[in-house]
Amino acid sequence: MTATIAEDTLSLAQLHGSLTDPALASMTFLNEIANRFPQAISFAAGRPFEGFFDTELVHRYLRRYERYLRDERGMSQEQVRRTVLQYGRTKGIIHELVARNLAVDEGIEVDPEAIVVTVGFQEAVVLALRALRADHRDVVLAVQPGYVGLTGAARLLDMPVLGVASDEHGIDLADLRRVIDTARADGLRPRACYLVPDFANPSGVTMDLPTRRALLDLARAEDLLVLEDNPYGVFSADGTRLPTLKALDEHHTVVYLGSFAKTGLPGARVGFVVADQPIAEGGLLADQLAKIKSMVTVNTSPIAQAVIAGKLLEHDFSLVAANTRETALYRRNRDLVLAALARHFPDPAGPVRCNAPGGGFFLVVDVPFAADDEMVEISARDHGVLWTPMRHFHDAPAAARRIRLSYSQLTPDQIEDGITRLARFLTTHSTPEKGSQS
Ligand SMILES: Cc1ncc(COP(=O)(O)O)c(C=O)c1O
Secondary structure, eight states: OOOOTTTTTGGGGGGGGGGGGHHHHHHHHHHHHHOOOTTSEEEOOOOOOTTTHHHHHHHHHHHHHHHIIIIOOOOOHHHHHHHHHHHTTTTTTTTHHHHHIIIIOOOOOOOOOGEEEEHHHHHHHHHHHHHOOTTTTTTEEEEEOHHHHHHHHHHTOOEEEEEEETTTTOOHHHHHHHHHHHHHTTTTTEEEEEEOOOTTTTTTOOOOHHHHHHHHHHHHHTTOOOEEEESTTEEEEEEEEOOOOOHHOSSSSSEEEEEEETOOOOGOOOOOEEOBBTTTTTHHHHHHHHHHHHTSSSSOOHHHHHHHHHHHHHTOHHHHHTTTTHHHHHHHHHHHHHHHHHHHHOOTSSSSSSSOSSBSSEEEEESSSSSOEEEEEHHHHHOOOEOEEGGGTEEEEEGGEEEEETTTTTOOHHHHHHHHHHHHHHHHHHHHHHHHHH
16 A cells, blocks of 8 residues: 655655665664663764863964964965955865875875865765766775765765675785676776775774785776775874875875864864876866865865864874874773773683774674664663674675774773673673573
């Protein structure tokens, strides 16, 4: 029987197909659970620690940038006002400062003209995918498990995402080759492969150096771009940092997607894309992305850019230096989570095991049952602890019995308490008899 729909009501069937895609529902689901169970300790949100937030810093950074425009760029007060408060250059106003940050922290030498400052990573990836999807044959590859921001953006643009398997090296290159070959045999055009080489979300895995080099060689040989997303690379627990793919890139193979959400200020919503690929008809891919941007967000808020610029200036362009307190805190939190899990589940061959990432915000725990949205709800309601099912990041069978823990936002007490609650939940649900009682 078909339900009658009132004349003034729209049906989802009349709207874009992405609106019923699970990728777009993932964030809403976790927010909704968190709102319903506010007492639950949350290992779900991948947000930066808020304890160091200070609105006074916004004023300070803004003043610092104004001083830079006046003293180092020779602008009059009127020009400063216009730069910060007027509509601005489509590609952004802080591209030169971003280029200096990339040189200082990442060893990436890039022409500032190849940078487009965006509204976070999210806009950057939308611009890149929009440009690469010439028609229905174009597909993007993505390492699985992968960030929902990529999957969701691709879905909005009707661009299929083909999953590539990952392993402890960060990507299974044999699988990448297989996916490329199969796609081509099916008449598709793999345009780019998206991945997070450093302390990935959600896996916490870091790609080793030989794999980075081999990936670049393979991508070049296969005429495939690499979309490198690097929001967590700064947060190395022991200070070891591998060169980014972009730093190793000698042939314009890598489009680098940057975000200041974790290293600058998430509320500023500033990110960028480095797209130095030459275009046959002239200019760079960045210029084409800017055309798209002019029809999406027109330009990234110059006020927000100015705040991020002030932070860069204040720390001599090093976000590694600017984040020493944060990095130490994330390392401490990671160690506390690992120690608490080891205390509750001492058997390294037992059913509850976790990886030990070298940095970032996330780790992954194997659990003895299928961890789905229903289990999240039970965990929040009955045990007061929230986490993210790996199912949200890919649908391979291996994901069913895995969860992601984010430890960036918690205090030591919350971690102790939260892991005790999690252990109780996992133990209760390890035995079917007990589990079915809850
Ligand atoms: C893998 C990954 N990329 C990018 C981002 C940041 O995106 P944005 O700059 O849009 O906040 C996140 C944040 O959660 C992330 O986990």
